[in-house]
Amino acid sequence: MADNLLEKASILLTPTAYNDGSMLSVKPENGDGDFTFSRGSAATRVNAQGLVENVQILSSELVTNGDFAIDSDWNKGTGWSIANGKAVANTTGNFVNLYQNSVFVVGKTYKTTFTIVDYTQGKVRLTEGGVNVSGYQNAVGTYTTYFTASQTALYMQGSESFIGSIDNVSVKEITDDTDLPRIDYTDGCGSWLLEPQSTNLITYSEDISDSSWLKTSSGTASIPAITSNYSISPDGTLNASRVVFDLNGGTTSSDFSQLQHNISSTIGLSYTSSVYMKSNNDSTYNLTFIPVSGSTNIVEVTPQWKRFDLSAVLSSSNMRIRTRGSESSGDVTDISIWGAQIEQQSYATSYIPTNGAIATRLADVANNSGNSTLINSTEGVLYVEIAALADDGTNRIFGLSNNSNFSESIILRYSSLSNRISAQVRKSGSYEFTINYDSTDVTAFSKIAFKYKQNDFALWVNGIEVGVASSGDVISGLDTLGFSWVGGNIFYGKAKALAVYKEALTDAQLQSLTTI
Amino acid sequence: MIHKRYTFTDKAQADSKIEKFFDIDEEGNKIPNERAAFIYLDKFVLVKGEYDEEGVEIVAPTYSEGYALDVVWHNLEESPYGWKSYETEPDNPLHKLY
Numbered sequence: 001m002a003d004n005l006l007e008k009a010s011i012l013l014t015p016t017a018y019n020d021g022s023m024l025s026v027k028p029e030n031g032d033g034d035f036t037f038s039r040g041s042a043a044t045r046v047n048a049q050g051l052v053e054n055v056q057i058l059s060s061e062l063v064t065n066g067d068f069a070i071d072s073d074w075n076k077g078t079g080w081s082i083a084n085g086k087a088v089a090n091t092t093g094n095f096v097n098l099y100q101n102s103v104f105v106v107g108k109t110y111k112t113t114f115t116i117v118d119y120t121q122g123k124v125r126l127t128e129g130g131v132n133v134s135g136y137q138n139a140v141g142t143y144t145t146y147f148t149a150s151q152t153a154l155y156m157q158g159s160e161s162f163i164g165s166i167d168n169v170s171v172k173e174i175t176d177d178t179d180l181p182r183i184d185y186t187d188g189c190g191s192w193l194l195e196p197q198s199t200n201l202i203t204y205s206e207d208i209s210d211s212s213w214l215k216t217s218s219g220t221a222s223i224p225a226i227t228s229n230y231s232i233s234p235d236g237t238l239n240a241s242r243v244v245f246d247l248n249g250g251t252t253s254s255d256f257s258q259l260q261h262n263i264s265s266t267i268g269l270s271y272t273s274s275v276y277m278k279s280n281n282d283s284t285y286n287l288t289f290i291p292v293s294g295s296t297n298i299v300e301v302t303p304q305w306k307r308f309d310l311s312a313v314l315s316s317s318n319m320r321i322r323t324r325g326s327e328s329s330g331d332v333t334d335i336s337i338w339g340a341q342i343e344q345q346s347y348a349t350s351y352i353p354t355n356g357a358i359a360t361r362l363a364d365v366a367n368n369s370g371n372s373t374l375i376n377s378t379e380g381v382l383y384v385e386i387a388a389l390a391d392d393g394t395n396r397i398f399g400l401s402n403n404s405n406f407s408e409s410i411i412l413r414y415s416s417l418s419n420r421i422s423a424q425v426r427k428s429g430s431y432e433f434t435i436n437y438d439s440t441d442v443t444a445f446s447k448i449a450f451k452y453k454q455n456d457f458a459l460w461v462n463g464i465e466v467g468v469a470s471s472g473d474v475i476s477g478l479d480t481l482g483f484s485w486v487g488g489n490i491f492y493g494k495a496k497a498l499a500v501y502k503e504a505l506t507d508a509q510l511q512s513l514t515t516i
Numbered sequence: 517m518i519h520k521r522y523t524f525t526d527k528a529q530a531d532s533k534i535e536k537f538f539d540i541d542e543e544g545n546k547i548p549n550e551r552a553a554f555i556y557l558d559k560f561v562l563v564k565g566e567y568d569e570e571g572v573e574i575v576a577p578t579y580s581e582g583y584a585l586d587v588v589w590h591n592l593e594e595s596p597y598g599w600k601s602y603e604t605e606p607d608n609p610l611h612k613l614y
Contacts (some may be wrong), residue, residue: 040517040553040588041613197553203610214567264561264579318567352614359614362553362588395545406541429542487547488538 005513009383009499010374011481015190018181020057023192023366028374035369035482037181041362044351045182045193051236052339052351054146056177058111062103063154066169075099079158086117086167087156089124094159097130103171104128104149113170113237114156115142122162126169129153141229141238146174181366184350184494191445191494193350194364194483195389200352201263201271201342202319206233207355208241208337212261219255219325220248233338234276234305240338242280245287245323247331258322263342265292265314273319274309274348275340277301285335286328290320292342298328301335309348347390363490367404367482375400376502377478379453383513385497388414388442398484398491399450400500402477406486410452410475414442414493423450423459427473435459435467445496447514453504463515465507517590519613522602523582527558530585533599551591557584560610586611 006012012027013035025033047053065073071082079091080098087098104110112126116137123136126143129151134143136159156166184193204210209226217223222245230242245257265271273291278301285301293312319342323329339351352361382399399411407429413422419439425432437459439446449460457469481500483491505513524530534554538546565577589596595603 038590040590043614197555199555199557199611200614212564216567260567262561262565262567262577264559264577266558354614357610357612358557359612360553360555360586361614487541488545 005505005509006497006499008501010502011370011498011500013369013495013498015183015192015496018183020176021179023181025369032371032374033369035366037364037366038179039362039364040178041360042177043180043182043195043361043364044353045184046186048185048190049236050185052234053236054177054353055180055182056111057175057180059173059175062171062173063100063169066171068167073100075101086165087169088165089158089162091122091158091163092161095130096158096162098156099153101153103154104152105173106149106152109146109148109174111144111146111172111174113142113144113168114166115168116140116164117167118165120163122158122160122164124156124158124162124164124166127155127157130155130157137229139229139238142168143229144237144239181364182350187494189496191387191496192366193494194366194492195349195361196345196490196492197360197363198343198345198349198352199358199360200354201265201344201358202261202340203354203356203358205340205352205354206239206241206338208243208259214260214262215258216260217257219252220250221255221257221323222246222248224257224259231278231280231336233336234307240276240336243335243337245329245333247323247325247329249331251325253324253326256322256324258320259337260318260320261340261342262318263292265317265342265344267314267317269314269344270311270346271314271342272309272311272345272348273342274307275321276305276307276338278305278336279303280334280336283330283334285330285333287333287335288320288322288324288327288329290322292316292319296327307339307348311346311348346392349389364492365484365490367480367485369481370400370479370500372477372479374502375478375481375500377476378474379502379504381449381451381501381503381505381510382410382412383447383449383497383499383501384412384495385445385447387445387494389493391419391442393418395489396491396493397486397489398482400478401480401482401485402475404480404482404485408475408477410450410478411486412448412450413489414491421446421448421459421461423457423467425452425457425472425475427475432472433457433469435469437461437466445494447516449505449510449514451504451510456504458510460510460514463511465510517588518592518594519586519588520595520599521604521606521609522585522587522599523604524585524602525582527583530556530583550589550596553588553590555586555588555611557586557611560584584611588613
């Protein structure tokens with residue numbers, strides 16, 4: 001019955017399709033139900049394969065014969081050859097190139113990838129006309145880099161007498177990554193992800209070998225040993241760092257091995273520290289993760305990648321990861337680390353990669369669905385299946401309005417009160433009524449329906465009518481549905497479905513529609 | 517959409533500039549009257565500090581002067597009136613849009 005009810009909706013949005021700048025409605029199909037979408041920056045999501053990825057639109061392949069299927073199209077420096085579906089290097093000295101001209105256009109942004117399939121000695125990198133792009137690599141693996149071109153030629157450049165072979169050299173232009181909506185699969189099931197602006201205050205979120213990551217030790221312990229590009233990270237490429245903490249038999253509080261990253265930040269505000277970690281073998285390790293509050297937290301690192309996140313009021317301006325003789329640590333802890341983030345938020349938002357500078361992802365904005373034909377002012381139902389990103393004490397409002405005017409609107413909100421969901425009608429800038437429902441957990445998905453009709457209003461949550469209002473006016477001129485139109489109270493959260501009905505559904509229909 | 521960088525004397529000056537782009541609604545909420553993303557950067561670490569094994573600061577880092585603020589103006593083509601003189605264009609910006 002619920003499926004049939006979804007077909008009855010005049011506007012239906014599910015996490016299925018989007019374009020650059022719009023979230024496409026399932027109903028109607030003529031575009032009148034589509035949301036306009038903007039952000040103004042790139043952003044990451046967890047894709048259907050469970051990998052962290054930058055949402056982006058890529059061009060077709062710009063490298064000719066990048067899989068080396070035939071011996072053509074490449075200019076070969078001394079020692080380079082093409083055979084058996086790969087480029088083979090048996091070079092001497094430095095800066096020996098395998099190259100193609102006119103691959104890049106200056107000023108455009110690209111995603112580059114190549115694979116070292118065999119390795120004997122030396123090192124190799126991808127460059128633009130000799131200008132470093134990928135950094136030197138000296139191990140079997142696939143290497144991905146994003147950059148903005150300043151030269152036009154693509155060089156695969158061997159140095160230190162590189163001997164090895166490479167394959168699958170790929171260059172694709174990023175034609176858009178700033179206004180693409182995100183369908184996120186963090187929960188295993190796709191949902192629209194709408195997040196606030198946030199800044200990753202860590203300058204090297206993936207390169208743990210950088211000096212911005214302080215490596216210290218005390219007592220018998222060794223400083224952490226770092227190996228870059230050691231394991232496949234949550235983005236699917238070989239770019240996670242191996243970190244080995246060794247206490248050398250130390251068992252006291254004086255014996256510790258520690259990674260530390262300092263930030264410039266404001267004491268007293270809430271920050272969230274997060275990092276992906278996994279064990280490099282079958283062992284499970286206890287180690288200490290200290291967010292910016294300075295409090296010690298023992299976390300269990302297993303052979304599976306997990307994003308650890310801790311929120312706290314800042315007091316110490318640094319994040320630390322360590323083993324210590326007095327903190328349940330094993331003697332040798334061998335883990336991989338990737339994707340560290342510190343942000344001024346009370347919860348962890350999607351990963352923002354950094355490489356040399358802190359970086360900001362701007363806020364998602366989704367508005368302007370519908371029109372007066374699709375939205376009935378005198379009666380109807382606003383239905384959603386949504387989850388909050390956090391129970392963070394803010395108001396997050398969305399709903400139907402007269403031309404995005406908050407004073408004339410039918411709204412649902414996550415309230416500033418803990419775990420509260422509210423349904424309200426505002427007319428001429430005043431509330432006709434408010435129906436409140438206190439959920440057990442607003443971060444869990446709920447199916448919510450708000451029925452509106454003159455003197456007949458009801459809020460249904462997860463199959464139950466949780467509140468009614470038997471007096472109140474409706475709004476004239478309803479014509480717009482949006483997530484982000486209420487100024488400082490924009491809706492941030494996750495949405496699996498959103499529907500608008502032009503009639504007040506029956507209790508049986510509302511129960512069916514909202515039952516989990 | 518433009519991305520501009522500014523340096524103000526202090527946070528109070530930055531806040532007073534930003535305040536003009538918000539109205540207060542009847543619930544007391546700040547409602548933006550211009551679509552802009554204000555990125556409060558405060559100061560950048562120019563010279564790293566020194567820390568002991570416990571992470572306690574021994575030598576304080578050297579920070580940039582003033583109060584750094586980046587702004588993305590979604591609907592403007594240049595800085596609004598009263599902001600232009602605070603624009604900066606660092607050679608090696610330590611913040612970027614992702």
